[in-house]
Amino acid sequence: MPMTHAPERTVRWHRYWDKKSRTYDKEMTAWEQRLFGDSRAWACSQAQGDVLEVAVGTGLNVPHYSDDVALTGIDLSERMLDIARARADELGREINLRQANAHHLPFDDAAFDTVVCTLGLCAIPDLDAAVAEMVRVLRPGGRLILVDHIEGGSRIVRGAQRLVELITVQLGGEHFLRRPLHKVRAHGLLVERVQRFKLGLVERLVAGKPE
Numbered sequence: 001m002p003m004t005h006a007p008e009r010t011v012r013w014h015r016y017w018d019k020k021s022r023t024y025d026k027e028m029t030a031w032e033q034r035l036f037g038d039s040r041a042w043a044c045s046q047a048q049g050d051v052l053e054v055a056v057g058t059g060l061n062v063p064h065y066s067d068d069v070a071l072t073g074i075d076l077s078e079r080m081l082d083i084a085r086a087r088a089d090e091l092g093r094e095i096n097l098r099q100a101n102a103h104h105l106p107f108d109d110a111a112f113d114t115v116v117c118t119l120g121l122c123a124i125p126d127l128d129a130a131v132a133e134m135v136r137v138l139r140p141g142g143r144l145i146l147v148d149h150i151e152g153g154s155r156i157v158r159g160a161q162r163l164v165e166l167i168t169v170q171l172g173g174e175h176f177l178r179r180p181l182h183k184v185r186a187h188g189l190l191v192e193r194v195q196r197f198k199l200g201l202v203e204r205l206v207a208g209k210p211e
Contacts, residue, residue: 010125014076016172017123021079024058028119035198039147040064040118046145046206049113054102054134055120059084062093072112074100102130110139118147123174131183140211144189146204151177153200181205 032040044064053061056073057080065071073095075081081097088095100106102124115134124130134144152158161176168174181203185191189207196203 013123013125013173017077018079020172021058021077021083024080025060025083028060035149036119036147036202037197039202039204042204043116043118043145043147046143047114047116048143050111051114051116052105052107052112052134052137054105054115054117054130055124056081056084056097057120059087059095059097061116061118062087062091062095065093069114072096072098072107074098074102074105076101102133105133105137107137109136110142111137113139113142114145115142116145119149121146121148121180122176122178123172125173127175127178127180128183128186131180131187135187135189135209138209140209142209143192144184144207144209146180146184146207148178148180148203149176149201150179150181150196150203151200153196157199157201179203 040061041064044061047065047069049069051065051069051071053071053073056075059073062084071093073084076099078099081099084097098106103126115138117134121127121130138144152161158177165176168176181191181194184205184207189209191205191207193206194203
């Protein structure tokens with residue numbers, strides 16, 4: 001989706017995700033049981049060094065990172081970040097949490113060893129811009145780790161997803177017919193691992209930035 005959305009729509013989406021923070025953890029727990037399985041642990045266990053998590057949300061990934069990573073997280077929703085801060089405090093984890101837009105990450109080039117985004121690219125308006133920014137802040141030899149729901153593997157499933165998008169894109173900017181893998185390759189990363197499951201609805205991948 002291009003970045004030419006009317007300001008009022010962007011504001012509406014921002015408010016939607018602020019409000020969503022109240023029920024997000026409960027809803028995601030149910031979806032993980034049905035669809036995503038151990039994807040959070042799978043993603044975070046592969047993160048090393050200086051780590052940036054894009055769309056950190058309420059910090060559900062925080063318990064899954066090893067203690068030796070230096071973790072930074074960004075999200076557009078301040079209310080989501082408030083919950084993430086509380087979660088980090090409960091866990092005794094020091095995390096740099098910042099309100100920021102994934103289209104314009106407030107970090108220098110080559111600032112991180114790993115960039116992680118789980119279940120976030122589906123709701124970032126400009127997928128291409130977000131992936132480009134993730135690649136920019138990765139150090140040569142660094143790794144991008146993504147998990148998301150994607151376009152289904154059959155026409156019937158994709159047809160149902162199109163109907164769902166008629167509501168979800170307007171409501172909160174959430175897409176169901178994306179596949180970040182294509183953008184990752186287009187931006188020059190070398191895909192190391194790809195796993196697709198649950199009727200092709202979920203994909204998780206690891207890609208490296210050439211040295």
